[in-house]
Amino acid sequence: MPIQFDGRARRLGHDINTDYIIASARKKETLDGNVLKQYLLERIDPAFAASVRPGDIIVAGRNFGCGSAMEVAVTVIQAAGIVAVAAESFSRSFFRNAINNGLLAVECDTSTIVEGDQLAVTLDGATPAVRDLTRGGRWEGASLPPIMQEILGAGGLVPYIRRRGSLTGDTRRGATGSR
């Protein structure tokens, strides 16, 4: 089933590392996304968190989510109500964490997208895409391997594993088999 999110572009630059998304010094106090979301991207713009509206879409340049593999960088973005991230490229650990949590991450040219543009982000089969409804233009992302499609389709790694018991589907390894 195709996935589609419509929302407002929130424009960021290159090399946004996970410490900038949420500082380690903040997450040492709590891992609760609903608390941490008030500090989202505070290093980039202290006013950002307060300006996020549910359904917003982050649009970034190269190497989004580089640095620490901390997964809270993804869950804080989700807690803030952001539904998708489009970037010219992602750090691999962030990309994995995003898909694992059901956050749609599209790797495509974002250079002409401007803050506030109305976007439609879609995943149809293997192909993610971003459409700029304000300015025109559509960009397809690199196609997702079947396992990533399945994880996203299931709503993330938690429901995916819950259902299968393990990645291979061999339930002896996982949750159900041990009972």
Added chain:
Amino acid sequence: MLHRQTISEKILSARSGRDASAGDIVICRVDHVIGTDASTPMAIDYFERMGGTRLFNPERVTFAFDHYAPPSPSGEAFHARVRAFVRKYGGTLLEVGEGISFQRAVESGKLLSGDLVVGADSHTVTCGALNVFAIGVGSSDLAVAMMTGEIWLKVPATIHITLAGNRAEGAGAKDVALALVKELGSTGASYRAIEFFDPLDQFAVDDRMVLCNLAVEMDAKAAIFPTDAATRRYLAVRANQYREACNADPGARYQREIVFDVSAVTPQIALPHAPDHVVPIAQAIGTPVQMVFIGTCTGGRVRDFREALEVLVRAGERIAPGVTVVLTPASREVEAILTRDGTLARFAAMGAVVTTPGCGACCGTGGVIPGDGMTVISTANRNFRGRMGNPNASIHLASPAACAAAAATGVIIDPTLLPAAY
């Protein structure tokens, strides 16, 4: 028929049971699973929500209390969570003071050539120094690995790096690693593995760990050394089991081949606020510093502290007024060796602060936090704004020798310029 394989292809083929090439998606059996106090609390959440009822093999799962060491009250709460989990499901727990998770894995002698290591810390890649494929993941992948012993991976294409030429006097592994980060840039190895090739005699296992560690700052998925005499020497006193080298086949296919001239590398420094913002230290000379941090998974091993001490001794064995020097051994073993040989006592006598083994001041979760407007020079791997817990401080990254030279003089200076021993 197996094709000619890179080290990564070999390991991921063996662990997935199929002839895997770069680009293939494989589900692998994992040899070692590592979590930290920063990543495990969330992983426990995922584990429970996934319906986990046991660890796939408690002997192969380790949790380390390294990021919150010593812990704040909230850190204590994270630790309590992990302790309760270990009581219920098993696994090895490395308590506060035992050291950095994957540093301990390397020291343990349990990592064997050809192993697949999954750690929920980006710098887990450091284990590649011992000819293993080690990958850093988040908490959800950690949870799956804890529960099932599995991970899915895209077999990476490989960058083949030959470290050619003899290292120049005064240029250490950290300088070579920083120069490589500059050469490849922050995305230079995205989605790829880096494999290092001969001649490697001049790089001991500790040096190799530095090179693998900083590969993460080029976004490498893994960084791997072959097994050679240095690997065997390192493991001889630690491992009670051996496995044949897992080296690349001649004729394996690489996505890119780089011959990196090590002899041209001079002391380097990464300027604030990016690890790839690297220049020869000559270009930063004279910048006053107020804090020097020697430690972390990049620069917190035995030879790092000895190298630093040697520089300070040359400069009169005193710390410049107004400079706070913080030392954090990467592990209990490092601390013990440096205690026995008197290194730590000599630093303490100069007024340095020696803290609990672990991550220390590296990422602002435990340890000393620099003040507003402070300039720091550190042996770590990341200098993002706010990395050490204060966005109003600036962090420089350099070798232990350069950090010690700054401690002695109060300014950034090329350590080779300090006077020879009195």
